[in-house]
Amino acid sequence: MAKSLLFASLLLVFTILAACGNNSDSDKNTGTDTTEEAKDRTLKDAMGHEVKVPAEPKAVIGSYLEDELVALGVTPVAQWSVRDGEGVQAYLQDSLKDVPTVDSELPYEAVASFKPDLLLMTSAATVEGAKYEQYSNIAPTYVVSEENNNDWRKRLETVGEVLGKEDKAKQVLADYDKKAEEAKASIQDAAKDESAAAIWLVGGKLFIVSENVSSGAVLYGDLGLAVPEVVKEISKTATGNWSAISLEKLAELDADHLFLINSDGDSAETLKDPLWKNIPAVKNGNVYEYGPDTSWLYSGSIANTQIMDDVVESITK
Numbered sequence: 001m002a003k004s005l006l007f008a009s010l011l012l013v014f015t016i017l018a019a020c021g022n023n024s025d026s027d028k029n030t031g032t033d034t035t036e037e038a039k040d041r042t043l044k045d046a047m048g049h050e051v052k053v054p055a056e057p058k059a060v061i062g063s064y065l066e067d068e069l070v071a072l073g074v075t076p077v078a079q080w081s082v083r084d085g086e087g088v089q090a091y092l093q094d095s096l097k098d099v100p101t102v103d104s105e106l107p108y109e110a111v112a113s114f115k116p117d118l119l120l121m122t123s124a125a126t127v128e129g130a131k132y133e134q135y136s137n138i139a140p141t142y143v144v145s146e147e148n149n150n151d152w153r154k155r156l157e158t159v160g161e162v163l164g165k166e167d168k169a170k171q172v173l174a175d176y177d178k179k180a181e182e183a184k185a186s187i188q189d190a191a192k193d194e195s196a197a198a199i200w201l202v203g204g205k206l207f208i209v210s211e212n213v214s215s216g217a218v219l220y221g222d223l224g225l226a227v228p229e230v231v232k233e234i235s236k237t238a239t240g241n242w243s244a245i246s247l248e249k250l251a252e253l254d255a256d257h258l259f260l261i262n263s264d265g266d267s268a269e270t271l272k273d274p275l276w277k278n279i280p281a282v283k284n285g286n287v288y289e290y291g292p293d294t295s296w297l298y299s300g301s302i303a304n305t306q307i308m309d310d311v312v313e314s315i316t317k
Contacts, residue, residue, distance in 0.1 A: 038055035038056055038164070039055050040052055040053065040054055040055050041053050041055070041164070043161070043162060045142045045143040045144070046123075046143045046144060046145050046146040047124055047127075047132070047146060049132070049136075049141070049142075049143065051140050051141065051142045052140055053118060053140055053142065054118060055164070056164075057117050057163065058117055059077045059114065059115055059116045059117045059118070060076050060077065060116060060117070060118045060119075060120065060163075061076055061077060061078050061102065061111060061114060061116045061118075061119050061139075062076055062119075062120035062159065063078075063079075063080040063102065063106055063120075063121075063122070064080045064104070064122050065120050065122060065144065065155065065159060066079050066080060066089060066092055067089070067092065067152075067300025067301065067302050067303055068152075068155055068156050068159040068160075068300060068301075069159065070092055070095045070096070071156065071172050071300065071301045071302055072156075072159065072160055072163060072165045072168050072172070073165070073168060074163060074165075075095065075096070075099060076096075076099060077099070077100075077114045077115075077116060078099065078100050078101065078102040078110075078111075078114045078116075079092075079096050079099045079100070079101055079102065080101075080102070080104055081101035081103060081104065082103070082104050085101035085103075088101060089298060090293035090294075091293065091294065091295035091298065091306055092302065100114075102114070106126065106135075108134055108135070108138065111135070111138055112138045116138065116139045117139055117140070118139055118162075119135055119136075119140065119141040119142070120142055120144055120159060120162065121135070121141060121142065121143045121144060122144055122145065122148070122149075123143065123144070123146065123147055123148050123149065124143055124145075124146050124147065125147075125148065126143075127141070127143060142162050144158050144159065144162075145158070150212075150213045150214070150241065150299070152299045152300045152301065153173060155300070156169050156172060156173065156301060157169050172301050173301070176301050176304070176305065179305060179308065180222040180223070180308060183222070183223055183308045183309075183311070183312050184222065184223050184224050186312050186316050187223050187224065187225065187311065187312065187315055188224060189316075190315050190316040191225070191256065191257070191315050191316075193226060194225065194226060194256040194257065195225060195228045195254065195255045195256050196219050196226075196228075196255055196257040196258070196311075196315075197209070197219075197228050197230070197231055197253060197255040197257075197258055197259070198215045198216065198219065198258075198259040198260075198261065198296060199250070199258060199259070199260050200242055200260075200261045200296075200297065201260065201261065201262050201264050201270055201271070202263035202264060202292075203263070203264070204264065204268070204269065204270060205244060206244070206245050206246070206247060206270065207242035207243060207244055208230070208234055208242065208243055208245045208250070209231075209241060209242055210231070210234070210235040210238040210240075210241060210243060211227055211231055211232060211235040212235070213241045213299070214241040214242070214298075214299045215259070215296050215299075215307050216235075216241075217299075217304075218304050218307045218308060218311070219259075219311065222304070222308065223308065223311060225257070225311075226256075228253055228254050229254060230245075230249065230253045230254065230255075231255075241299075247270065247273060247275045247276060248275065250275070250276070250279065251275045251276075251278060251279060253279055253280075253281070254280065255279075255280070255281050256281060257281055257286045257288070257314070258279065258281035258286060258287045258288070259287075259288050259290070259310070259311070259314070260287055260288065260289045260290070261289075261290050261294055261296045261297060262289050262290070262291060262292075263291075263292040288310070288314040290310065294306075294310075295307055296310070
């Protein structure tokens with residue numbers, strides 16, 4: 001009797017296993033998939049347009065949003081450029097060196113030639129007038145911000161949402177905040193309570209970065225460097241990331257460290273002027289110079305990370 005019971009039990013087990021195997025084969029034969037397929041989504045952009053976004057965009061153009069795209073692991077089919085493709089965002093070229101360029105004005109024929117399946121526009125200004133309709137005839141067109149948006153975190157989150165990469169965007173922000181915390185600790189150890197400023201020299205003219213945007217947000221917000229009085233004063237009336245400043249006013253700059261983005265090169269007459277040489281940071285040898293290809297003129301998780309690396313390397317060396 002015991003042998004009969006054992007045989008019956010084994011027979012039952014084999015019968016169940018065979019049935020499971022048949023069900024699995026049946027699923028394969030009928031094409032049944034237990035995972036839910038990605039679907040197109042309809043999202044409302046900054047201008048109120050209802051945009052049908054492809055479930056998995058394969059050919060994205062996001063002119064001047066390349067920092068966000070690259071950070072999210074997306075390679076666009078064309079990248080922002082000026083001067084007939086000669087001027088690009090050099091700091092991103094490790095990721096975009098093989099990506100063709102499209103003019104910053106986004107001519108319709110040029111955009112259409114890349115056969116995009118999604119267009120991301122930085123702000124309403126890029127689609128003013130009848131432009132939006134013309135672009136949307138090429139591909140679904142999503143306007144990221146109503147106005148020019150200096151909040152790179154918000155831009156990243158918005159682009160992440162459109163591309164269905166919200167989790168990736170959150171991870172990028174978390175990694176950035178962790179790096180900023182570590183960089184700030186290094187800066188405070190080496191230069192506690194010291195101040196800094198970023199100056200851009202281009203075409204013989206000087207510009208200074210504002211307190212809460214672009215590289216200013218990195219210097220003062222992320223890294224905790226003190227804000228010079230001249231920067232505070234100019235930031236109150238600033239209308240952009242960089243504000244013009246005279247050499248005479250710059251001579252009043254009470255910064256311990258000066259980050260110079262020099263687009264004029266070695267021939268810049270401004271750097272030979274006695275007023276420049278009398279700036280405290282210049283006299284003390286605390287000027288750190290970068291060329292026009294630097295990320296200091298841009299903003300985003302990748303640009304800002306490179307800026308942090310520059311600051312830490314300069315001040316803690």
